[in-house]
Amino acid sequence: MSTYPELKLFIGGEWRKTPEDLPVLNPATEEELGRLPHARVSDLEDALGAAQDGFEIWRKTPPRTRSDIILKAAAIMRARQEEIAQSITAEHGKPLKQARLEVIRGAEFFEWDAAEAMRVYGRVIPSAPGTKIAVHHHPIGVVAAFSPWNFPMSQPARKIAGALASGCAIILKAAEETPAGAIHIVRAFEEAGLPKGVLNLVFGTPSEISEYLIPQPSVRLVALTGSTIVGRQLTALAAQSDTPVLMELGGHAPVIVCEDTDVKRAALSGAVRKMRNAGQVCTSPTRFFVHESIYDSFADTFTERAAATVVGNGIDDGVEMGPTANDRRVPVLTDLVEDAVAKGAELRTGGARRGNKGYFFEPTVLANVPDTAQIMQTEPFGPIAVLNPVRDLDEAIAKANSVPYGLAGYAFTNRADYIDRMIDGVEVGNFSINTLEASLPETPFGGVKSSGYGREGGTEGLESYLTKRNVWYSSEIA
Known part of the structure; x- marks a missing residue:
């Protein structure tokens, strides 16, 4: 060019x-x-x-x-x-x-x-x-x-x-x-x-x-x-x-979706944000822990929007997600998906390389992923989202903290008591509520733990x- x-x-x-x-x-x-x-x-x-x-x-x-x-x-x-x-x-x-x-x-x-x-x-x-x-x-x-x-x-x-x-x-x-x-x-x-x-x-x-x-x-x-x-x-x-x-x-950002939130808006914003930069963001929302009462609705809306992501050459009009930045990412992402599916996860959409020219990987959604799957502990650094149901906020916080990383975390709720518990309980350096923006120039940015x-x-x-x-x-x- x-x-x-x-x-x-x-x-x-x-x-x-x-x-x-x-x-x-x-x-x-x-x-x-x-x-x-x-x-x-x-x-x-x-x-x-x-x-x-x-x-x-x-x-x-x-x-x-x-x-x-x-x-x-x-x-x-x-x-x-x-x-x-x-x-x-x-x-x-x-x-x-x-x-x-x-x-x-x-x-x-x-x-x-x-x-x-x-x-x-x-x-x-x-x-x-x-x-x-x-x-x-x-x-x-x-x-x-x-x-x-x-x-x-x-x-x-x-x-x-x-x-x-x-x-x-x-x-x-x-x-x-x-x-x-x-x-x-x-x-x-x-x-x-x-x-x-x-x-x-x-x-x-x-x-x-x-x-x-x-x-x-x-x-x-x-x-x-x-x-x-x-x-x-x-x-x-x-x-x-x-x-x-x-x-x-590195990070492996959790997203806690509480039962009182606007399910559709949370799902749509999560799906769009997850695919930004082809998921190659250290603060990318990846592990979604959704209250079981709204899980099915959230998963359906999220999957539909993720699958509709317009993938292509970033120079073209209307493209929402480009390729991964290098050839190393594609086999790593493929292995993570295959491992999760082999251990019982449901592949809702995507999961494979797209085309044979360029380093494109499909927008991918994995649901009901067991804790034994590698992706539950390994940051994918690519366009893969994990959706899992939780019984209550205590379980969600425990799962959010179950990895050695603590860079960014997110939550969707309108309950003041939930917000207070998560601010105190989620172990991250940057915590955002009802938004998936993690930092601005005027805010301190960094992590805890690993x-x-x-x-x-x-x-x-x-x-x-x-x-x-x-x-x-x-x-x-x-």
Whole structure:
């Protein structure tokens, strides 16, 4: 596509290619979009040196100036919404309408954190006469960040926004399968006047990049959005050098549907939201626990709407769901469905690959799935919904908490007592009632249990990128 950018690394304010590269494919057509250079050790060394130099400049840059540059870059991204969205749809497959919204969401992350850059307040602690005690905040240093492929623009935006607003420099390894979103972000910051070295972008073999960058003494924070398995690996690597981490990891979101709710509206909204981004969302509603008195009605409506989802190339008008983003997802999803059916689940619709070109998987609904099925413990990260009846709210909460993950959870009810019990009882970092929206730029986002630690967004979003220094001054020598 004419709007797809030339793929390069960005190190020390300069774009570069390398001899080693791999193709980036359109998941709807399997056609090659471009060749992505892979960083060598020498490139990573250069990126680290550039980030150290950039940090010394950026940490001394006034917060107002930092904010102005971030806002200017965000405005450039907004102005290029269509160009960036076309690139995202080409490399990821999501419908163009969803890609356009992702560009705006990414810009909003930058705009929120740009404002927060001027609100990194310390505090004065009351003390005795002749003594002053205060808490100061300082940028933590060079950040090594890793972003996933499911949201090519908004996921890198979270990491870059937090780091730059705090006064840190960052080396971002974005996803090799969907590199264009991050490249568009870097272009915008380059034009906005960001000093060289403050933002660096690399691609390559993930394990080689993490194993080189994370142990480096000048890397002061590791930030990842990714799977729990990878998060544990990077956390263990960071622990060897006592480097703090910010981890937004996998989820397996429950949806509790109580007997007092509007059954049709809950089912329709659940089916639509489940298929957004082909289910490749860490907060995607997946495990639906529905009160037995409304279960049949809910399951029928949900299945009918899921089956009616318009699947196709995201660039085409009217498409609601594109392909999965890579060829690895299709066999994984197939295995999960086959395992559930073999253990007694009812396949209500879908369950298989669609067509023989592109990485399309049918919108799928599994009903009455036993706890022994693998999908009850494994996040599908695809367009599969699980519907199970429950006797009461206690059972629903227990089943919601029965997995090691706790990123997002949802509920449909109008009863205040139910809401109170679920707020206290459901073990997640983000809990939404009568809506399937999990986060906004102004809200803190992150998980509990095996879904990670630390928060991005909201007033809490810059905390991981800052150190706290206690300053004690006495007017007399003790």
